Amino acid sequence: MRKRKDKAWYVLFVIPLLFVFTTVVIVPFVIGIGYSFISWDGMPLNPKTFVGFDNYIRIFSDKRFLSSVTHTLLFTVISVLIINVIGLGFALVVTSRLRIRNAVRTMLFMPYLIGGLILGYIWKFIFTDLFKMIGEITGINNIFFSWLLNPRYALVAMIVVTTWQMAGYIMIIYINGIQSIPEDVVEAAKVDGAGFWRTLLHVKFPLIMPSFTICLFMTLSNCFKIFDVNVSLTGGGPNNSTEMMAMNIYNEIFSLNRYGYGQAKAIVFFIAVATITLIQVAITKKREVEM
Numbered sequence: 001m002r003k004r005k006d007k008a009w010y011v012l013f014v015i016p017l018l019f020v021f022t023t024v025v026i027v028p029f030v031i032g033i034g035y036s037f038i039s040w041d042g043m044p045l046n047p048k049t050f051v052g053f054d055n056y057i058r059i060f061s062d063k064r065f066l067s068s069v070t071h072t073l074l075f076t077v078i079s080v081l082i083i084n085v086i087g088l089g090f091a092l093v094v095t096s097r098l099r100i101r102n103a104v105r106t107m108l109f110m111p112y113l114i115g116g117l118i119l120g121y122i123w124k125f126i127f128t129d130l131f132k133m134i135g136e137i138t139g140i141n142n143i144f145f146s147w148l149l150n151p152r153y154a155l156v157a158m159i160v161v162t163t164w165q166m167a168g169y170i171m172i173i174y175i176n177g178i179q180s181i182p183e184d185v186v187e188a189a190k191v192d193g194a195g196f197w198r199t200l201l202h203v204k205f206p207l208i209m210p211s212f213t214i215c216l217f218m219t220l221s222n223c224f225k226i227f228d229v230n231v232s233l234t235g236g237g238p239n240n241s242t243e244m245m246a247m248n249i250y251n252e253i254f255s256l257n258r259y260g261y262g263q264a265k266a267i268v269f270f271i272a273v274a275t276i277t278l279i280q281v282a283i284t285k286k287r288e289v290e291m
Contacts, residue, residue, distance in 0.1 A: 036264040041257040048260075055264035064240060065265060068248040075158060075244065076223040082163050083219050084212075087170030092200075094171070095178045105175070108168040116165070120232025123161045124148065127233075151241035154234050158242055161229055166222065170215045177211030178204065206287075213284040217277055224273045245269050 036056070039049040059065060090108050094101040111119070127147040135144030147153035181204060189199045205212075227246040230236065236243035236251070243251075249269060253262035 032263050033267060035260055036267050038260040040259045042253070042259045043257075051260065055261045056268065058261065059265060059268055064243075065245075065248055065252075067240065068243045068245050071155065071242060072224060072245045075155060075162075075226070076220065079159050079162050079223045080216065080219045082159065083166050083170055083223075084215055086163060086167040087215065088174050090167060090171040091174035091178055095175055105171070108171055110168065111165050112169040114165070116228030117232045119161060119165055120229045123157070123164075124233050127157050148234055149238055151238055154238060154242045158226075158229060158233060161233055162223065162226065165229075166219065170219065173215050173218075174208065174211050177208035181207045209284065209288040213281060213288065216280055216284060220280055221273060221277050224276070 037050060037052055039051045039055070040046065094105045094108070098104065114122075128149075131144045132146050135141045138144065147157045185203060185207070186199060189203045194203065225246055226244055227250065230242065230244045230247045234242040236247050245265075246269070249262050249265045252258050252265060256262075
């Protein structure tokens with residue numbers, strides 16, 4: 001009798017969440033798949049023309065979209081590596097015997113609490129006005145100039161801002177992984193003569209592999225889907241040199257009013273991100289060690 005009551009409570013709490021998830025995610029996604037097979041400008045009274053797979057075929061000859069794919073891949077690979085290396089480094093520092101580790105942990109996590117749009121506008125001022133001012137004062141114009149006007153430096157600026165925002169959050173996940181390592185395992189490694197680096201590489205890293213799985217998944221998916229920082233920091237410029245896939249899809253739908261074609265891009269984008277992240281999870285899951 002008690003088990004039935006418990007199940008009833010579970011169902012009572014799950015049904016509203018399931019309803020919201022279905023109406024907000026599942027239904028729009030299914031409708032979006034249908035839109036990807038039509039040509040439509042988004043106006044309710046204008047006709048919708050069925051074009052089949054033409055929208056999907058056009059994607060592979062769309063130079064601007066393919067360029068955004070290149071920008072996204074380059075940005076994602078570099079950002080994922082830097083964010084995880086810095087986040088792991090922060091985690092190792094704040095889990096050491098540092099006296100002010102709690103204060104350092106709080107300070108490093110705080111950038112993640114700032115919204116992406118606000119963060120982009122703050123750093124936009126830094127990379128344009130502040131850098132230009134410093135360059136004029138110091139005379140170091142080869143470093144301190146308006147980064148956002150240079151295609152290469154604009155992409156670097158996006159990587160810097162994304163790293164500054166996410167490294168502290170990723171640090172928290174690595175901290176949980178490091179703190180879950182049994183002390184006797186680390187002590188046994190020290191007794192056997194393992195130094196800091198050998199203990200780190202052959203003892204700690206294998207045991208925090210679940211943290212690597214989570215952090216790589218989160219950084220991969222977030223970097224691929226980046227939009228808010230892209231809009232507020234660079235706006236895709238200069239000359240679309242920093243336009244990511246998410247922003248390209250947004251512009252296709254809401255600027256050019258090609259809803260069907262933009263939706264086809266979104267479906268391809270979803271499949272690509274889902275495939276890459278699932279492969280990453282499968283690979284890192286195999287390397288996890290049971291404690």
